[in-house]
Amino acid sequence: MVTLFGIPAQALFGQLLLGLINGSFYALLSLGLAVIFGMLNVINFAHGAFYMVGAFTAWLMLQHLGIGYWPALLLAPLVVGLLGIVLEKTMLSRLYKLDHLYGLLLTFGVALMLEGGFRHWFGVSGMPYPIPAELRGGQNLGFMFLPNYRGWVVIASLVVCLGTWYAIERTRLGAYLRAATENPVLVQAFGINVPVMVTATYGFGVALAGLAGVLAAPIYQVNPLMGSNLIVIVFAVVVIGGMGSILGAIVTGLGLGLLEGLTKVVYPEASSIVVFVIMAIVLLIKPAGLFGRER
Amino acid sequence: MPDTTTTSAVSSAATAVLPGRAAAPGTDRDRTVRIALIVLGLSAAAAAPFVLYPVFVMKVLCFALFACAFNLLIGYAGLLSFGHAAFFGGAAYVTAHAAKVWGLDPALSILLGTGFAGLLGLVFGALAIRRQGIYFAMITLALSQMIFFLALQMPFTGGEDGIQGVPRGMLFGVIDLNRPLAMYYFVLAVFLAGFVLIWRTVHSPFGQVLKAIRENEARAVSLGYRTERYKLLAFVLSAALAGMAGGTKALVFQLASLTDVTWQMSGEVVLMTLLGGMGTLLGPVVGAAFVVMLGNYLAATSLPVPVVIGAIFVVCVLVFRRGIVGELAHRLRSRPSRDR
Numbered sequence: 001m002v003t004l005f006g007i008p009a010q011a012l013f014g015q016l017l018l019g020l021i022n023g024s025f026y027a028l029l030s031l032g033l034a035v036i037f038g039m040l041n042v043i044n045f046a047h048g049a050f051y052m053v054g055a056f057t058a059w060l061m062l063q064h065l066g067i068g069y070w071p072a073l074l075l076a077p078l079v080v081g082l083l084g085i086v087l088e089k090t091m092l093s094r095l096y097k098l099d100h101l102y103g104l105l106l107t108f109g110v111a112l113m114l115e116g117g118f119r120h121w122f123g124v125s126g127m128p129y130p131i132p133a134e135l136r137g138g139q140n141l142g143f144m145f146l147p148n149y150r151g152w153v154v155i156a157s158l159v160v161c162l163g164t165w166y167a168i169e170r171t172r173l174g175a176y177l178r179a180a181t182e183n184p185v186l187v188q189a190f191g192i193n194v195p196v197m198v199t200a201t202y203g204f205g206v207a208l209a210g211l212a213g214v215l216a217a218p219i220y221q222v223n224p225l226m227g228s229n230l231i232v233i234v235f236a237v238v239v240i241g242g243m244g245s246i247l248g249a250i251v252t253g254l255g256l257g258l259l260e261g262l263t264k265v266v267y268p269e270a271s272s273i274v275v276f277v278i279m280a281i282v283l284l285i286k287p288a289g290l291f292g293r294e295r
Numbered sequence: 296m297p298d299t300t301t302t303s304a305v306s307s308a309a310t311a312v313l314p315g316r317a318a319a320p321g322t323d324r325d326r327t328v329r330i331a332l333i334v335l336g337l338s339a340a341a342a343a344p345f346v347l348y349p350v351f352v353m354k355v356l357c358f359a360l361f362a363c364a365f366n367l368l369i370g371y372a373g374l375l376s377f378g379h380a381a382f383f384g385g386a387a388y389v390t391a392h393a394a395k396v397w398g399l400d401p402a403l404s405i406l407l408g409t410g411f412a413g414l415l416g417l418v419f420g421a422l423a424i425r426r427q428g429i430y431f432a433m434i435t436l437a438l439s440q441m442i443f444f445l446a447l448q449m450p451f452t453g454g455e456d457g458i459q460g461v462p463r464g465m466l467f468g469v470i471d472l473n474r475p476l477a478m479y480y481f482v483l484a485v486f487l488a489g490f491v492l493i494w495r496t497v498h499s500p501f502g503q504v505l506k507a508i509r510e511n512e513a514r515a516v517s518l519g520y521r522t523e524r525y526k527l528l529a530f531v532l533s534a535a536l537a538g539m540a541g542g543t544k545a546l547v548f549q550l551a552s553l554t555d556v557t558w559q560m561s562g563e564v565v566l567m568t569l570l571g572g573m574g575t576l577l578g579p580v581v582g583a584a585f586v587v588m589l590g591n592y593l594a595a596t597s598l599p600v601p602v603v604i605g606a607i608f609v610v611c612v613l614v615f616r617r618g619i620v621g622e623l624a625h626r627l628r629s630r631p632s633r634d635r
Contacts, residue, residue: 043429091613100429101375102612105569108562109608116601232558236437239430269448276441280422283434287425 013144015261021150021219023257024157025051028212029234030241030249031161035168036205037243038181039198042092042103048231049114050206052224054080054213056118059129059222069132073214080210085203092202093195111228118224126221153215160211161250168246177201236279242292252290340483349475350547351591355584356486357544362567362579363493364536369565370574371497372529373509377432377561378419378439379537382412384556385442386538391458391551392451401464401472405485405542412538413531415442420530424523427512436558443556457552461545478547485543489536494576496532505529537564559601566604569611572618581619 029047036044044050057076061067067075087110095102131149138147168174180187180194188194213227220226234253241252256275264271282290343352361383368374386408393404423434446452453459463472472478496502507515508522515522545551554560563586571582586604593600611618617625 037429043433091609094613098616101432102616104375104377104429104432105565106609106612108565109605109612112559112562112601112605112608114605116599116605120599120602228558232436232440235433236440239426239433239437272444272448273441276437276444279434279437283422283425 010144012262012265015264016258017144017146017150017261019258019261019264020154020254021257022260023254024154025212025216025230025253026234026237026257027161027250027253028157028208028215029230030237030253031164031246032205032208033234033238034243034246034249035164035208036202039177039201040088040092040096040103041100042095042107043100043235044202044205045104045107045231046087046111046114047107047206047209047234048227048229049111050080050084050209050227051213051216051230052118052227053083053114054210055129055217055222055226056122056213056224057210058214058217059127062129069214069218073211076214077207077210080213081203081207084206085199088199088202093198111231115224115228122224124223124225126223126226129217129222131218149218153219156215157212160208164208165246165250233275236275238289240275240279240282240289242289245291248289248291341480344476344479349479351587353479353482353547354544355587356482357540357547358564358567358587359580359583360486360489360543361537361540362564362571362583363490363576364533364540365564366568366573366575366579367493367496367536368529368533369568370578371502371509372505372526374424374526374530375432375565376423376435376530376533377558377565378435378437378442379534379564380556380558380560381419381439381442382416382534382537383541383544383560383564384446384551384553385415386412386541387545387551387555388446388452388458390542391461391545394464394546395458395461396451398462398464400468401466401481401546404464405539405546408542408545409535409539412541413535415538416531416534417527419534420527424526424530436561439556439561440558443553443558446553446556452551455553457550458545459550461549461551463546463549472546482543482547485539489539490580493536497576501525501528562608563604566608566611568618570607570615570618572621572624575618575620575624578618578620585619 029051033044033047036042036047054076057079058069058072061072061075062069091106091110092103095106135149135152138145139151140146168177176187176192177197180192180197184194216226237253237256238249240256241248243249256278259278260271260274263274270277361379365376365379368376388408389411390404390408393399393407394401399407419435419438422438423431426434447454463478466472466477466481470477470481472481504515504520504525507518507520508525512522541555544555567582567586568579569582570585571580572578589603589607590600593603615622
């Protein structure tokens with residue numbers, strides 16, 4: 001049933017699906033980065049590490065506590081979010097008065113510690129995480145075979161992304177958040193506790209990374225280095241999209257994932273650098289990024 | 296860096312350590328002390344291979360030059376590049392290839408590596424200076440990751456193995472660099488040449504304009520300086536010198552490998568500079584020596600190196616932003632003012 005359209009079309013759709021899945025992770029991660037950057041003016045270098053911690057939390061819960069995929073989908077982001085809140089409270093909050101680059105350097109150090117620690121305890125070989133029973137198997141779409149779990153990942157991350165967009169752009173809390181991004185002092189004068197909002201934003205942003213980690217665990221293997229290679233690409237995605245808009249981050253993430261998949265079919269050698277080449281082109285034509293505002 | 300607290304810390308540290316305007320009325324005594332310190336430093340460097348393991352000191356010198364080149368950008372122009380490994384490692388590959396496959400003279404090989412890094416710096420710099428601050432850091436990081444993937448895939452780099460067994464060769468066809476002492480003094484000469492160039496740059500009118508851009512770019516623009524060009528030139532210079540360090544390192548270890556182009560390497564040079572003291576001339580040297588020593592020490596223990604490096608990063612950013620040399624200079628400077 002898989003050879004309905006012949007090999008090339010099959011390979012094309014397969015790679016496009018893979019690209020779409022990668023794109024979902026780019027979108028989830030760059031969304032978290034954009035939310036954090038908007039509120040804290042910090043580029044969270046530890047984002048990839050938190051993604052890895054999310055995957056590991058799910059794996060550890062399954063191995064040692066017998067907690068399965070569905071509870072982990074909720075619990076692991078919670079654990080990662082709490083970790084982020086502790087980090088923000090104890091360290092990041094001391095740096096807001098300084099140059100923004102110090103936030104980048106601090107989270108870089110944290111990323112090294114997290115990744116180095118997990119590598120020390122678990123080694124570099126990947127640990128498999130089983131696909132939950134409900135999502136095994138797949139659908140024959142006529143032109144291609146779609147594994148259920150992969151379809152679920154794309155849908156779940158789209159729902160989360162759009163939910164975040166709705167919460168920020170369309171709700172009262174989101175309005176406070178946007179207002180505090182523009183002018184924290186004024187918002188605080190209106191009696192809104194801005195420091196708590198900042199902490200919660202950071203917690204939420206890294207929880208998104210943790211959620212992406214759990215979603216990724218059954219597809220890629222759980223590996224201490226899974227986040228560090230991803231984060232650099234996500235940075236490029238953020239530069240391409242510009243951090244001005246939430247929808248921009250989502251669209252750019254998905255689009256670049258698809259494009260990467262397409263490159264794998266057309267010219268596989270370039271697939272690992274295509275995102276960076278596009279970043280260079282965007283910088284030449286529209287330095288503020290596709291959805292960014294010129295400042 | 297636009298922020299006032301950090302920049303004033305950086306610039307006060309800079310003026311304290313460097314013979315700059317602030318120290319100018321310090322007169323003859325300061326000058327004698329400075330010359331004495333330089334003589335002392337040079338003789339220590341000359342005597343080092345007799346006391347310490349030469350390869351270790353050469354490694355320190357290569358990384359010290361690398362960190363000094365990086366510091367030229369962050370410390371004096373306020374630009375945080377997170378992709379300097381591309382220049383360091385890229386030049387290492389070019390130098391190794393020139394020395395091994397083309398059989399060129401070691402000095403010429405290093406020169407080729409330096410030139411390659413400078414050209415790469417021109418391309419990266421032209422792209423990266425289109426954005427500022429955090430974006431600048433992210434762009435340089437992403438571009439250097441591209442070099443990493445190219446190094447992984449291109450045939451001449453040897454993929455995971457790197458280029459091994461690079462011959463050190465005969466310098467100018469006369470001096471056999473396989474003798475450890477000859478190699479050491481050659482590396483020392485390269486380091487000193489780079490260091491003096493940075494020292495001259497920092498104290499030239501060009502260096503002053505860079506500092507002005509760091510303190511307040513908008514004002515520098517309004518004074519009629521084309522800040523883009525200054526930043527680009529500083530970037531190219533920094534990239535080329537980082538390349539010189541990388542090329543030299545390839546000859547010292549007779550190896551060019553993927554380790555040199557990873558973003559962890561870019562992070563390491565940031566740490567060396569931060570730990571030693573951003574915006575001080577000697578800070579990166581001290582920081583590089585410290586980090587290399589730490590690496591050697593940790594290799595003998597079971598402690599995971601990245602965790603320790605990361606922890607130092609965190610501590611430096613939180614409570615030790617002046618760095619070792621910056622802190623010393625700050626103490627030395629504030630003491631006489633209390634006496635007065």
